[in-house]
Amino acid sequence: MKWYIAKRLVWSVFAALIILTIGFVLMDVVPDQGLQQVEFQAQTEGQSGDQAVQAYEERRGLDEPLIDRYTSFVTGFVQGDWGWSYEYQQPVTEVITDTLPYSMMYGVPSIIISTIIGMAIGLYSAVNQYTKTDYAATFFSFFGVSIPNWWFGIILLVIFGSFLGWVDLDFSHRVAETADGDLTWLGTADSSHPAFIGENFEGERQIGILSPTNLKQLILPTFVSMTAGIAAMMRYARAEALEYVDAEFVKTAKSKGVSNWRIVVRHILRPAAVPLSTILVGRFLGLFLTGSYLIEVVFGIPGLGLASYEAIINQDQNLVLVTLLVPTFLVLVSNLAQDIAYVVLDPRISYGDRT
């Protein structure tokens, strides 16, 4: 077991390094628009382009050879110094801690709800295969998988924002924060709070993550990212459970007099839980990481996805690399965790044999 974990750990670090390297090289290959701009500007102002470029490179630490920059980034990264974000004008670590909560505000509930609902529908439709409910569930799952999240988001905004006026078209991130800009669960603020600029009212209104205003603006993003999540979870749960519905041991259980409900929960779900957990942590996590870019762009949520997108567009090297590494690490660690869980959950697999 310990050899297995050791092997996997070494491999994870190696994989992360490779990915980091690829990201680093790619970022370096891209013609730097900031640099071109500086050069252009200098020339139009009649100054030496080369000098301006040199100054720009020095400022951003680009004058050193690639390999030196690479090693210093890696060592810095390991030591917890993730560099400076030129786009946000603050350390990368702060950008991450500032943006991550917003991604989690809709991401976490969406993962939890879609897992529960998706799993329940999937199991139900596996046990009642080829019934009307099963067909309906299947149709729904196709609907959920096929609909482009970002377009769906737009359509919902059109309907609930433009036509019905139930939600605001713009996401206000200040609502979740205190007047000083710190996140808070629940609190109150008067009309001087930055979220209420332009509004005049007496007394105080609720602010914070759990405030009704914030929750209301989170409903649509959560729902949109849920549709795909439920659909995917349902398909997997159904497929996995179907593997076992006709299994011999299920027939054995039935012949012992086990009730249908118990068969589903104890005899089908339990063995299916092992591969399902793999899917859950692996592909599912990926789904949200990928989905978050567009959802955050569409709804204007200042989360990690949006930060990552902006970083790429503005060639904010350090931030790009870190936002690349965060999901990568998540995936690697969860892969490792799920492989170990596999071994623990499924007695058939002996870790001694795995390489």
Add this chain to the structure above:
Amino acid sequence: MSRESSDQSAADPADSSTAAADGGVADARFEDVDWDRIDSVNRGRSLKSRIWLTIVSIWATAFGGTLFVRYVMGDSILSERLGPLQDALDPTVVEAIPLLSLNDGWVSFPVVGVVELHNWLWWITLAGFVYYGALPLYENPRMTRYYWRRFRKNKAAVISGLFLVVIFLIGFVGSRVTSQPEPEAGLDGIPPVGISTESYNVGPAGQKVADCAGGVCTGTWEYPFGTTTSGEDIFLGVIHGMEISMMVGLTATAASLVIAAGIALVSVYYGGWIDEIAFRWVDIQLTFPAFFLYLLLVYSIGGSMFILILIFGFIEWGGGARLMRSEALQRREEPYITASKAAGANPLWTMRKHLLPNISNTIITYASLSIPSIILAEAALSFLGLGDPTMVSWGQLIADGRDNLANLWWISTIPGIFLFLTVLSFNFLGDALRDAIDPRHEGAE
């Protein structure tokens, strides 16, 4: 058991039983084969495969030539670094080849003229589809009927298939007989036919086209789907978008299938370090957040259609290769593979005739998942403004309407519906195909 096969036994029960029972004794030896002669002679190929090989070679030469002219001789990042070499490559070298000419930095071929890089890929994909998909179905009517019988049970899939055929034909023919929609000042904001909007949304020229009265404008048949904020015809945009979506989805999937199947088969057949390296790499590739990588690559290399297809093709194959590998690993242990080896078959034969056909389920499953996801990814990139700016795609149209959701809601909605329906149809179709060719059901009829 000759009498077992019902249709034949009725015909001549006595005959076949004698052949098996007594006839054999009299005529004990099988035909003698002169193996020495056979060993000394090379094998021929069938006419069909010769024609196909010719097509592929012509294609490869022409495509290679275009690539060369474009990226080595032409004005590109690469050529900057190949400075001295480029000087040696005078354009007249190309012109010296009969029938070829240079046209604005592109090779111009006889008959077809200039073919853009992404179209080269599109053509070979369609040709491959005919050769590996349609032709075998035509040659094997029994098998075709059998699959069709099972496939048509799924009504939703049949409708989806029809929808996709229609989309493909309209897109393919439509984008050749019509020109791309161009922005036109003043024509902006016309609503679709039958839909009304406040007239201030509609540009001055558009007000003449649409039915405007009393401060409200209603769309007319001249622009059935209305126009965008820059006055582009959405109807034309949707038609051109059809081909783009089909092209990206099918071509990139075809590319990734070829890579995935090749790597999976070789890894499974030979195993060892080839397998180890290939699939360790797949591990890494799959760990990379895919959409992030698209963004990064498209942003750094540029979003021309050709590059987009290549990026999707070269990034998407990992998951497919993994699926195919696990399927092929199971197949590898099947006795018919052993039988083929025991008969003296070489690796290429075993891979082509046994492994490949038997992982076709996984290939189709994978393709049916990959095509819609690539279509969605292309649309998403276009939506973010990172697609090919020279071509009108659905994602681009959706993005155009995004800032005017309240008033010009149809700009985002209409292309989005087509995108959604196309993706949905591919998913339905893929699911039904998977069911139809699932060998677990085979022989059930």
Add this chain to the structure above:
Amino acid sequence: MSSSTSLFEVRNLEKHYPINRGLFNTEVGRVRAVDGISFSVERGETIGIVGESGCGKSTAATSMIRLEEPTAGEIDFRGEDITEYDEKELRRFRREVQMIFQDPDSSFNPRMNIGNAVAEPLIVQGFDDEQRRRAIVGDLLERVGLSADDMNRFPHEFSGGQKQRIALARALAVNPSLLVADEPVSALDVSIQSEVLRLIDRFQDELGLAVVVISHDLGVVQEICDRVAVMYLGEFVEVGPTEELFTDPQHPYTRALLSAIPTPDPTERGLGVELTGDVPEPSDPPSGCRFHTRCPEVIPPEGIDLAQDTWRSVLHLRKQVIADQVDLESIAEVGAIEAGDEFGSMDEVEAEDIDNDRLIGWVRQEYELPNQLGDTSAEQTLSQALEELVSGQQEAAAETLTERFETVCERQDPETRSLSPDHRVACHLTDDSVVGSTDSENEYRRQLSSPE
């Protein structure tokens, strides 16, 4: 059995699979699937290899024709050592040897029609005259009782028995001189089994084909084989002419196999010698005679006179004690349950709390030992060892038992002896120098002849 005339001769064939563990996948052991088997097949002869599942018979089949590379050994075909063959020679050799497999359903590529499947050996050997190939395939299909028109049909359109016939046609397409049939009928219904066997038998006669039949079913082997080899844990324990082997089996394992077959005669009930336990792991085969852990006729050391089943129980106990696998807690719990209310709930029972004599009684019960062995000297040793065991001195108990109860069967690998030119057996019972007095041999004969 001179090698010059044999069509196919295998000498000391071994196939081991390494077991790799640890960070660098170092080899920590080997699965000895086939561990030194020798036999020869003459032209037109059928030889059978029988054994339980996991005895290595299928591995033997694939490695004897180099579908898997054997670890060691020589394989002569027509006097040439095929282990020395290069690619080209090997391909040529494949024309001479063909194989058919157990499962008719997976023997055929579901996406290749029957005509192409049967023609495959011809095609891959470079036979590209399509007209003639079709003629040959049609002829073959008719010979196995199908029609030439079946060429365009796909495997799933045929029944299991038909598929096995087609498999035979495929194997015969290149006109081989040796056919290796791995469980050719075990996946078929009885009524179809005999048809396929009949067909093999017929072709063998007609074509002078040599056949190696691998099967777990003694009935099948008896039906068509001239000679039979009985395999146990990678080794041949007995090889002999079918008739002789079935009427006068020499190895206890052969006898056990034969007696375990249910006879379709309700007046003759009762399955004879029952083998206890399962086949041991081939990665860690028992010492000495590999069969001794399950053998119903283990030779007791000199001076011990016990009934065979008691003697076996003693051996079993000894083995468990040496491996420190006697779980006193468990025995105490089982004993307590059987003793009933006296001990409250099972979970409260601790081995230490129980009176030694009582615990010894339970241990005897668990290992099916009588309270008093028939042989006084043996009883003395046993009770001493049990005393040591329950008082926690497992090592001492192991030593006591080893000293007294070690048998030649576990100490020494039995040599393979020839009883007649064709009949070979590897068992200490057939070795007079081991068994010594004819008394004990007669004793075993007597035990065997009287049904339980």
Add this chain to the structure above:
Amino acid sequence: MSVHTDTLLDVEDLHVYFRTDTGENVRAVDGVSFQVQPGKTTAIVGESGSGKTVTSEAITQLFPSPPGYIPEGSVTLDGQDLTEISDDEMRSVRGGKISHIFQNPQGALNPVYTVGWQIREAVMLHQDVSKTEANERAVELMTQVGIPEASTRLDDYPHEFSGGQKQRVIIAMALACEPDLLIADEPTTALDVTIQAQILNLLKELQEERDMAMLFITHDLGVVAEVADRVVVMYAGKVMERGPVMDVFQTPAHPYTRALLECLPGEGGLGGIPGQLPEPTDPPDGCRFADRCPHAVEMCTEGGQPDLYDVRNTEAHTASCVHFAPTMDPGVVLDGSERVATDGRGRTSTDAGQPSDDEEAEHR
């Protein structure tokens, strides 16, 4: 027709159909009747596709439903018709009064639970006992089926047991609630002969100890001869022959039974039965076996399956063959050629009805 006194299980005219996608019915079991006596073993024997497994599963309705259903027939256990009871009642019968063991011990145990958990589950479903008591019962059962060190092995997972041991565990599980009837569906087919002998001996022992009835499903006539008191021979969803084991083996009456016996290795007849099973969705008129029968006459292909006629006037031994009808001469089958299939000309002799002389002379 048959003895109804002292009957534990009475299956009467049982039909089990499976609806296909195209709306046709696969008639897996098509009118089957037999009885099981308390403490005795009835064996159902037949080839694959004969419907024997579905018959056994229909007793406690274990077959997948839908698509399977029972259009008619009754299954009476102790005077209670099992086809009519509620789901809850059926659950208490399953594992309580009737237990099953299946062919493949590999798949029959849930791989992610310990064997102790699985035996305990069987105990606790039907008996109101504490977990500790159930555990004790599990140890007891495992010891009885011959698993050494039972209380330790309780915590092992199925993959840690060999095939034979797994089958023992499954037997222990089936016996957990002292069932009146044990249905064993090919319990030894997946095992080696040596292990098969162990399991058969164990089952016989346990049956004697508990005075339990057994319904034994198998394709192996050798096993039938070993364990059965009564035999039911099935073919294509119908009963071909029924009777005490001695009678059936000594005087096999139905041509199908005779052909099956001929096929056994070592019986000299390397014959086999020519032809194929009839189409299960659209069976032919008359006797299902007529198509492959060497003794078939014209009336064999008319009407339904023949009644079960008494063989040689013993009421317990019956065969569904027109040659045993009161007006017919059973000698055609019994004394005629027994080389049913060896000549490979089964079909041609269909019309003849009478065997030729030289064949008769050749045999015996």
